[in-house]
Amino acid sequence: MGWIKNKSEQVVGIEPFHARKRFGQHFLHDPAIIQRIVSAIALEPSDTVVEIGPGLGALTGLLSASSEHLHVVELDCDLAQRLALEFQGRNLHLHVADALDFDFAALASADELLPLRVVGNLPYNISTPLLFHLLAYSHVIRDMHLMFQREVADRIVASPGNRHYGRLSVMTQWHCRAEKLFDVGPGAFVPPPRVTSSMVRLTMRAAPPAPVSDPVTLGRLVAKVFSHRRKTLRNCLRGWLTPAEIVAAGVDPGARPETLDLGQFARLSNQVGAAGCHWAEAKPR
Template identity: 50%
Template sequence: MGHQARKRFGQNFLHDPNVIRNIVKSIRPKVGDRIVEIGPGMGAITEELLDATEGELDVVELDRDLIPGLKVKFFNHKGFRIHESDALKFDFATLKQAPEEQLRIVGNLPYNISTPLIFHLLSYSGLVKDMHFMLQKEVVQRLAAGPGDNNYGRLSIMAQYYCQVQHMFDVGPGAFKPAPKVDSAIVRMVPHQDLPYPVKDHKTFERIVRESFAMRRKTLRNNLKKTISSEELEKLGIDPALRPERLGLPEYTRIADYIYERADNG
């Protein structure tokens, strides 16, 4: 199955059998799982997933030139379904076939769309059992980082609001064709069955987190001055002189709930 990787799709095809084996081992696919693969490429991981699930798999692929090859390669798997679509716009809820069914989403995600795609997938967290992705190592570090870490920021908070995040293992450039200029890593994201810090209004929460990290080097007092006063932050038990990366998820949800309730009562 020959195919020239396309820069505009951010394609880097995985070819190292050891890495593929380790990824599938991390996913632990089994018969009966509703697995969805984003960007199957030339089917390196796809083949292993189909073997483990006895031929049941949905894949979402944007590059129409890859689709004929995938159809030929996996023609003998009747449960292999290709959805020609942009994963950023795809409605993953359409893949759920039974009320109790949960999706297991996997993929070697293009670096150029990984962050917006993760935000899109987080909106389906209630339908998802787990997600395993190959991403740029730096993105995985940001997803998994905790307060005080240099990689900690908006992406960390929003991902950890919805999911437990685990940096599984790193993958060097040599595992891909063409080899990217950066290291990659595998991340596991497991949506919380019950949100540990549910907010009263999600849009307010998103806005507060975005504003807090608008300028990382500035303090909360500066970044949030149009939204909340230093005195109000202190009443919430939060030091306004702290930089945004010093606060954890509980503090951000506390600020968001306070602002939402204040607007509601005002």
């Protein structure tokens, strides 16, 4: 994904650029949507902003005008060269890198300005792993405004009992307060994707919603139970916890994973640690 400047604003000397399928590029070009995103972010000049996948720079220009500290992460070398030419002399730090491997903590430490504000129109083919990568840096991030495929956005913000509620919901909401801001139709992009997109705001929590003894255990537990989402906890936690141990955590062994809230997952995770069981790492859905 990415952003594209209005045709009337193209920079002299820069050749037209065509989106590349291998990077999942769909450039947002609707000025009204772009302005709506900027308004939702509500930047202050002192904010340190990180834009992932700037594309052709339509949003980048507005971010640069609003923030004194703007970093952009772009994998496509040709796009990076265009951005370097267009924004030379501006308050923009260009990182030609894969966001999936990018060390956001090092970026924050280098600026000595915490926390980061992240914005991006994410490629659909990597949006979930990229979100998990970003969540690993929640300690240096204030908030994120990210564009996802609507189906993924619905999973991110889903509540217990909702059909979209799953591993992505639990692990994202463990770190953040999640809010879907608005949907964006295919016509707002060039080339248009086959699906509707959604803008999501993720505001990092100052503290976890419930105490856990080991966050790694929590992640493995959540992955485990949602790999058998229609089974009861009694069945999908067999070998991890006995029904009595599930009850001791204050959870019904007959409940299904999709009905549990964050606090219940935390108590189950702590019970796994207290039981001292040795289990293989669960595979994510």
